[in-house]
Amino acid sequence: MEIKKTAIAGTLESSDVQIMLSKGTVGVEFDLVSDVAKQFADDIKLTIKETLGLYGIENAVVKVVDKGALDMVIKARTLTAIQRALDAVDQPNWEVL
Amino acid sequence: MMSNEITTIDLKDKSVRRDWQNFLMACGIKNFDDSELNPLDITIAVYENEEIIGTGSIAGDVIKYVAVQETTMSGHSTLFNQLMTKLENFMAVEGRFHQFVFTKPIYQKSFEYIGFKTLAECKQGILLEKGLPDIKEYLSTIPRPKTPIDKVASVVINANPFTNGHRFLIEEASRDNELVYVFVLNQEASLFHTDERIALVKAGVQDLSNVIVVNGGAYIISYLTFPAYFLKHNDSAIDYQTSIDVRLFKYKIASVLGITSRYVGSEPLSHTTNLYNQKLISELNPQIEVHVIQRKLAAGDLGVISARTVREAIDKGDETVWQKMVPETTQHFISNNLLELQQRIRKGQKINGN
Numbered sequence: 001m002e003i004k005k006t007a008i009a010g011t012l013e014s015s016d017v018q019i020m021l022s023k024g025t026v027g028v029e030f031d032l033v034s035d036v037a038k039q040f041a042d043d044i045k046l047t048i049k050e051t052l053g054l055y056g057i058e059n060a061v062v063k064v065v066d067k068g069a070l071d072m073v074i075k076a077r078t079l080t081a082i083q084r085a086l087d088a089v090d091q092p093n094w095e096v097l
Numbered sequence: 098m099m100s101n102e103i104t105t106i107d108l109k110d111k112s113v114r115r116d117w118q119n120f121l122m123a124c125g126i127k128n129f130d131d132s133e134l135n136p137l138d139i140t141i142a143v144y145e146n147e148e149i150i151g152t153g154s155i156a157g158d159v160i161k162y163v164a165v166q167e168t169t170m171s172g173h174s175t176l177f178n179q180l181m182t183k184l185e186n187f188m189a190v191e192g193r194f195h196q197f198v199f200t201k202p203i204y205q206k207s208f209e210y211i212g213f214k215t216l217a218e219c220k221q222g223i224l225l226e227k228g229l230p231d232i233k234e235y236l237s238t239i240p241r242p243k244t245p246i247d248k249v250a251s252v253v254i255n256a257n258p259f260t261n262g263h264r265f266l267i268e269e270a271s272r273d274n275e276l277v278y279v280f281v282l283n284q285e286a287s288l289f290h291t292d293e294r295i296a297l298v299k300a301g302v303q304d305l306s307n308v309i310v311v312n313g314g315a316y317i318i319s320y321l322t323f324p325a326y327f328l329k330h331n332d333s334a335i336d337y338q339t340s341i342d343v344r345l346f347k348y349k350i351a352s353v354l355g356i357t358s359r360y361v362g363s364e365p366l367s368h369t370t371n372l373y374n375q376k377l378i379s380e381l382n383p384q385i386e387v388h389v390i391q392r393k394l395a396a397g398d399l400g401v402i403s404a405r406t407v408r409e410a411i412d413k414g415d416e417t418v419w420q421k422m423v424p425e426t427t428q429h430f431i432s433n434n435l436l437e438l439q440q441r442i443r444k445g446q447k448i449n450g451n
Contacts, residue, residue, distance in 0.1 A: 006194045006229060008185070012178040012211045018185075020194060022229050033212045061229065065212035067178070 001056045007084030010069075010077035017069035019048070019077050021085040024059040028052060034066035047071055051078040054096045055086070101143040101150070101176065103183050108140055117142065120149040124164035125201075132328065137161070141183055143176060153180045159321065160184055160198045174207065181211055185227075195228040197321055216316070217345035221337045224322070224345065235314045236353050242276060250274035251356045253317055253346075255404070255451055257287040258431070259297040260423045262362060262402035265393045270360040271305045278354060280313040284320055286327045288408050288438060288446050293430070300426035316345055325369055326451055335369055339376040351385055358386040365392065366403055367451060395421045408448040411438050 006022035030045050044066055052060060069077070079096070083089045108114045117140070118129055136156040143151040153163040163184075165177045188196060197216075198208060205215060205223050213225040216232065226232065242249075250270035254263050270277045279302065281295045289297070295312060302308045315321050322342040325335045350356070359381060364371040378387045392401040399406065402422045410418035411431060419431055431438065442448055 005192070008189045008194060011182040012185075013182065014175060014178075018182070018212070020228065022194070033210070035210075063212065063228070 001086065003057060003060055003085045004087045005085060007081050009080035009084060012065055012067060014067050015069055015073070016067050017044075017074050017077050018065040018067075019074075019081045020063040021081045022061045022063075024061045027059060028057075029061045030064065031062070032064045032066065034064070034068075036066070036068060040066075043071070044074060047074045048078050051075050052082065055082055055093065057082065060085075101145065101179065103141050103143050103179060106140050106142045106152075108134070108137070116149055117152060120152065120166075121162060121164055124166075126162060126164060133161070139187055141180065141187075143180065151176045151180050153184050155184055155187060155196075158188075158193060158196055158315075160196050163198070163200070174210075177207060178211060195226065195230060197224065197226050197315075199224055216349060217322075217341045219337065219340035219344065222341070224341050232316055232349055235316060236350065239278070239311050239354065240309055241354065245355065246275045247357070248274040248276070249354065249356045250277045250358045250360055251280065251351065251354075252277060252360050253280045253282070253313065254298070255282045255287060255318075256289070256294045256298050257404050257451070258289045258294065258407060258423060258427050259301045260402050260404050260407060260427070261395075262393050262404075262422070263298070264301055264424055265402075266360050266362050266390050267302055267305065267308060269388070269390055270358070271302075271308055274358065275307060277305075277308045278356065279308055279310045280317050281310060282313045282318050283315065284318070284327060286320070287451075288411075288441055288448050297427050297430055301424050316350060318342060323373070326373070328450075330369075332372070335372050336376075339373050340380070342373075343376050343380045347381055347385060351381075356385060358388060360388045360390055363389050363392050365401060366405065370451065397421060405449065405451075408442075411435065412442050412448060414439070 003021055003023050006020065008018065008020045010016050010018040012018050028049055032041055032044065034041065034044065044064065048062055083092060106113050106117065108117060138155045140152065140154040142149050151165040154161045163180065165173055167173060185196065198213060199222055200208060202218060202223055208225050213227040216224045216226055252267055252270055256263055267277060267279055279298060281298050283291055285291050287294065295310060299310045302310065318326050320327060322345055323338045324330065325338050359377060361374050361377060364374050374389065381387050394400065395402045399418060399421060407419045407422050420428060
């Protein structure tokens with residue numbers, strides 16, 4: 001699937017993550033800011049990439065500002081950003097959820 | 098953790114405005130000129146015991162007047178991040194995902210922690226951006242040579258409109274370099290509209306094969322980087338803005354495009370542009386060579402070729418003046434659109450600035 005428009009989800013508050021998705025052309029490109037980037041950058045990216053994969057999204061620019069979010073929070077915020085980016089907020093993908 | 102409620106506040110309400118301004122002044126923010134306040138789209142604030150403890154505003158794509166009381170119950174950075182989330186979400190709802198912020202150097206880290214990236218800094222302040230489309234995306238739209246080359250020149254013009262003087266400047270750069278980038282200001286603030294100015298520059302340099310005409314975007318002499326170019330400011334503001342504009346050019350644009358020189362016309366007429374030229378010389382040399390080219394004289398006794406003189410002639414309908422100052426391509430455009438251009442002036446478009 002292709003991203004239709006830029007979308008954002010999440011907050012900049014502690015234990016949360018802000019995720020911005022927009023159109024990409026060369027795979028999934030990350031721009032990640034996190035206090036725990038050293039330890040967890042790869043895990044955070046993997047979670048987001050897998051979630052994008054559930055929707056068949058192969059190309060995207062992903063900007064992430066992580067404030068120490070747990071895995072399930074990262075997944076939830078990514079799902080919301082995807083629904084918005086696909087212009088499909090009213091049609092949640094139940095199989096994925 | 099205690100969560101504060103963030104509310105939208107109305108600065109037209111005099112007592113709200115007074116409290117807001119007092120709070121910001123206590124935080125060290127002093128500029129409340131109408132030119133700063135009028136563009137504000139929205140202002141939010143957080144109250145504690147009926148006193149403001151944090152605030153922030155949006156003006157177009159710029160986030161302004163962000164301040165948080167140092168000693169809040171829930172912590173300084175928490176409240177700051179809440180306010181910024183709210184401001185970014187306001188913009189996202191309108192489909193805008195790109196924001197700039199000017200701030201003092203001491204707050205650089207606070208903004209970088211939430212995803213902002215520094216575009217330029219000087220001792221008075223820094224300019225940061227977040228979101229998309231960002232400068233990386235802007236630069237990716239500019240054509241690059243396939244193999245690296247040594248001498249890449251740059252010219253920055255408003256071309257309002259494109260004159261023989263601009264042509265001469267670009268010819269000089271074209272002759273002595275392998276490639277020339279001509280950046281045309283994107284700001285829509287001139288008698289000639291941006292698409293018209295770009296088209297006239299392209300038409301005027303069509304025969305020069307090593308010249309690439311590029312839209313300057315938000316990053317080269319815009320309301321964002323250098324508002325004094327378009328609106329009157331005092332010299333200390335000009336000093337600050339020109340530092341930001343020139344450093345952004347040097348470190349974020351020229352370095353990426355491999356630019357080795359910049360050509361400017363000598364500036365006998367405009368005080369602001371003259372200060373800008375001085376700043377270019379002091380900041381860019383020696384890494385980027387600045388060539389100041391003597392302004393060309395028009396035929397007859399009209400003095401130096403100047404786009405401002407051309408605009409004044411358009412206002413008066415004095416064809417003999419612009420015929421001596423602009424190339425045929427620009428002449429055609431002026432002749433074909435004279436009434437429209439004059440109408441823009443009658444409707445209030447200023448022609449005596451840049």
